[in-house]
Amino acid sequence: MPKRPMVKRLAPIGVAGKKLPKRIQVGSGWYRVREDMSLVGMQHRGETDYVQRELRISPTCTSEQKAVTLLHEILHVIEAVYLCEDLEERQVKAIAEGLAQALQSAGLYPARLD
Numbered sequence: 001m002p003k004r005p006m007v008k009r010l011a012p013i014g015v016a017g018k019k020l021p022k023r024i025q026v027g028s029g030w031y032r033v034r035e036d037m038s039l040v041g042m043q044h045r046g047e048t049d050y051v052q053r054e055l056r057i058s059p060t061c062t063s064e065q066k067a068v069t070l071l072h073e074i075l076h077v078i079e080a081v082y083l084c085e086d087l088e089e090r091q092v093k094a095i096a097e098g099l100a101q102a103l104q105s106a107g108l109y110p111a112r113l114d
């Protein structure tokens, strides 16, 4: 009797769910990452405070949204630190989504952050 072929996994494997990191480094600076209740009810899911060096994520985001929002806010910090501040918001959005998908499909970045 022939062996059953292995089932191909079509969905991205990703990295198992992880917690939001407490801080991340961009250039020589460290940025605190935290959920912020003041973002509840706002139109955006996250924000970056360059003075306080803080990335804030809305606690109402789903775990999947938090993973993409973190990348989005990191891109804003990269813009500021590496002085390429001519990216438009829609471009930051697209790059964050694309980067999340590519890294998650390769198992290098979590699909969910809690």
Ligand SMILES: [Zn+2]
Pocket: 072, 076, 089, 092
């Ligand atoms: Zn943005």
